Amino acid sequence: MLTNHLIEQEELMAYLDGELGTDRASAAATHLEGCQECQRLAADFRDLSQQLTSWHVEQSSPALTNHIAAEMGKYLSQPRGKFAFLARRQAWAWAGGLSVAAFVVAILIQPRSTPQYEKIDFARARNPLPLQIRDSKANTFFDEVRARNPMIARTTQLTIAVKDFAKTRPIVDEILKRHGGYLGQSNISSPVDSGPVLEAMLRVPSDQLDTAMAELKALGRVESESQTGEEITQQYVDLEARLSNARNSEKRLTDLLRERTGKLADVLAVEKEIERVRGEIERMEAERKNFANRVDFATLNIKLFEESRAGLQVPGSLSYRLRNAAVEGYRTTVESVTGAASFLLAYGPSVLFWTSVLFFPVRLVWRRLRHHLLHSL
């Protein structure tokens, strides 16, 4: 172990390797001249280098020159200049790969088509200013209707918990009758572990809705309540305009049939057309009635149930429940197998298609990338 030296062993080694800075190198040289221990270490390092250089390697094969010459020839035969990259195969491979990727991305992110008419109707109904109604007559009519009274279809949801269902049920009917409403739909159920439940759709005159709701809410504890109002003025006006046009068409066709004479085939064609237009008129009139009904009568969806009670029935026996579980298990197994098969049938062909399209470009890009990473600095 060397001690009390002006330079460290590592520095001495660096000096011998010619890797020491000028200042330290001169210090190392001076020290080395007078230090026998360091001279021995230096001699050891030199000896070590000599021993290592005894490991000679044979000459490489002459064939190496031929391969490299061929590769040089390929490189030198390539075009040079600003746009030389266009002549290289890699550039086209990259361009092709990127194009395919961009195409796939464009397909994947394109917006799903949605029914346009819904958007237009909502936009029109909400904002009267940009309305572009087909003719000025309809526009005027629309303005008149709006100014008179906007057509609002109201829908209300009400959930009420009552103490005695049997007593409350007739009261609901009585309230409905008193306000001139009617029952649109009704369903009473008695679940196993709770009291009876009434789910009904009541139609109540719009001007009576608030009063009727107040009375219904007094029947018990209100669990939830929500109200929505949809303005259907625009839809109504559109319908009126279309109905008017259809009536005009029907009138013209009827006049045509009455005043003109022609071949039997022409007469039959006109009659068929009248029949079609008539059908449309009837459908639109029904729709108009429906609009009017929706406005005149608000929809009140009510759910009435008795406050929770203890379970009315004991749960089924163990064997019964096990059997049910087995049946359920079989059903879910069949459903999952069917679902998987459906998924494969639905998406398998497209996955196969895109895999076959993208496989070679992606593999090419991957190989180039790997090659580049491997051989770059």
Place this chain on the structure above:
Amino acid sequence: MISDEALMLEFQGGSRPAFEEVFARYREPLYGFFRRRLTNRERAEDLTQEAFIVVIRATVRYQPKALFRTYLYSIALNLLAAERRKLARTAPAANEVIENAADEVLWVREALQKLEPSDREILMLREYEQLSYAEIAELLRIPINTVRSRLFRSRLALKCHLEPEREGVKC
């Protein structure tokens, strides 16, 4: 003498003799690099060829940011690493068969094998490829002081392995 970097720029411009000169300069050193690190002579030649091919194909993008020698040996090291990975996957490490080698060479090779792989690489790059500390640091992406200390350590260890009786200590 024209520098390696200038020759590469000439080759980039289309001069065949420029690369022939580069090839002549580095053909044997590069083959020696692979040959000393691989047991199979054919693979050493293949990798030498591959390294030059990589240089040729990348010539269009070549920029003399670093010494060409560093650039060339970095390619060689990458190829060597890939080869070693491949060998590790395909076959277990076999004892090296050395034919027609002198006793002294065998002794040196065995002593080198006893070194830590990273220390051995630094020592070999210094002794056989004659790279500077800075070039080794750049190639292996380690600080230059680390190169110096590891080189010192590996030299002492190698001396110990080569002359254990003289040292009188267990290496």
